[in-house]
Amino acid sequence: MNTGQPNWNRIALNLSTVLVRWLMGAVFLYTGLSKALHPVDFLKLVRQYDLVQSSLLLNSIAAGLPWFEIFCGLLLLAGVAVRGAALTLLLMLVPFTVLVFHRALAIQSALAIPFCAVKFDCGCGTGVVFICHKLLENFLLILMSGWLLAGYGRQFSLRFGLIKPHTQQG
Amino acid sequence: MAYLGLGIHVKDDPIQSMAPGRRFAVKCVLLEAAFVVVLGAVFAFAANQVSPRGLALMRNYFPEGTGRLVSATPPATLPSNATGTNSMPVNPAQLLAAELKEKGLQLADGSQAVRLFHDPRFKQDIVVFIDARDEQHYREGHIPGAYEFDPYRPEKYFGAVLPVCKAAEQIVVYCNGGDCDDSETAAILLRDVGIANQKLLVYGGGIMEWTTNGLPVETGGRNSGDLRNSSK
Numbered sequence: 001m002n003t004g005q006p007n008w009n010r011i012a013l014n015l016s017t018v019l020v021r022w023l024m025g026a027v028f029l030y031t032g033l034s035k036a037l038h039p040v041d042f043l044k045l046v047r048q049y050d051l052v053q054s055s056l057l058l059n060s061i062a063a064g065l066p067w068f069e070i071f072c073g074l075l076l077l078a079g080v081a082v083r084g085a086a087l088t089l090l091l092m093l094v095p096f097t098v099l100v101f102h103r104a105l106a107i108q109s110a111l112a113i114p115f116c117a118v119k120f121d122c123g124c125g126t127g128v129v130f131i132c133h134k135l136l137e138n139f140l141l142i143l144m145s146g147w148l149l150a151g152y153g154r155q156f157s158l159r160f161g162l163i164k165p166h167t168q169q170g
Numbered sequence: 171m172a173y174l175g176l177g178i179h180v181k182d183d184p185i186q187s188m189a190p191g192r193r194f195a196v197k198c199v200l201l202e203a204a205f206v207v208v209l210g211a212v213f214a215f216a217a218n219q220v221s222p223r224g225l226a227l228m229r230n231y232f233p234e235g236t237g238r239l240v241s242a243t244p245p246a247t248l249p250s251n252a253t254g255t256n257s258m259p260v261n262p263a264q265l266l267a268a269e270l271k272e273k274g275l276q277l278a279d280g281s282q283a284v285r286l287f288h289d290p291r292f293k294q295d296i297v298v299f300i301d302a303r304d305e306q307h308y309r310e311g312h313i314p315g316a317y318e319f320d321p322y323r324p325e326k327y328f329g330a331v332l333p334v335c336k337a338a339e340q341i342v343v344y345c346n347g348g349d350c351d352d353s354e355t356a357a358i359l360l361r362d363v364g365i366a367n368q369k370l371l372v373y374g375g376g377i378m379e380w381t382t383n384g385l386p387v388e389t390g391g392r393n394s395g396d397l398r399n400s401s402k
Binding site: 007036037038039040043047055056058059060062063064065066067068070071072081083084085086087088091149151161163 | 195198199200201202203204205206207209211213214215217218221223224225226227228229230231232236304320322
């Protein structure tokens, strides 16, 4: 029975999801811009991970990734293809976090210091950071991506889903 | 479960085993993600192409021999201590000198850099200082009279720097100091375009050591006359 009362829990869930979407969008827009404005610095940081030997691949990663983050950030802020963007960011965040973690372990063993005392510029767009803060931040971003995937908070979206659902007959 | 023959049973495709509405939603998200990846990649490379700071994809920004930061093993020419072993700690300057020597370059220490800065030949461009940092850092403060040469945008600077380097007898290349290896990259680039190896000195302490020692820096362009003494 519809009591006519607003469902406050539902409203709170939707609004908090919109806020999470905007927060994630702003974070990726900021980190993407900070790298895109200094691509050579980012290139040098990517190179330190020793992921690829080919200069073309290395350049492509350093040239493309910051703008790709900006693109995803803009999609989230505008509310376009939200779940697709959230899934893409989730799939990027997980391997990046693993890479940063491995690099931090290598630095820790080289310097023989406590893990949380390790700080370096991971190329994440936030400069030199303590590894534990960075891992916590990435963990939160992964959680937020998962939250956005659930599909709540369609308010203030230009086009939340790109594909229209089927209309059921009968 | 699906039966594939040969007695092999595999789990159904997780998407296929879902309720139709849910299956459609998952497919929508996957399609959207694919759309985001493709369009995002196109956007990213187009933006890099248009950006004045964009990277040239085909260029090797790290010519052979550069890369002090990624080097994990000590160089073979590491100076030995009196007992002929490397068991004693070696100071960073010695380590850097050995690394540079392996690459055919020579290290200049702070006192040598200051001596060359005060050398009368410096005024005549017979001794030349090359700043291997980017434009923004250069403009914020460089060794007075130093030429700007960002090794990641060499085409922009070769025109001004190459004739000077060819005519010079001694070239001191520096960057930030510390972990920065852009001075090495710049020196190797200059060597690769025909500047004699023996002319090139890498000032390892860089601008950080220079300013820490309270030596003058020039802001803005070269010979702007806008000098300030860095605080000691």
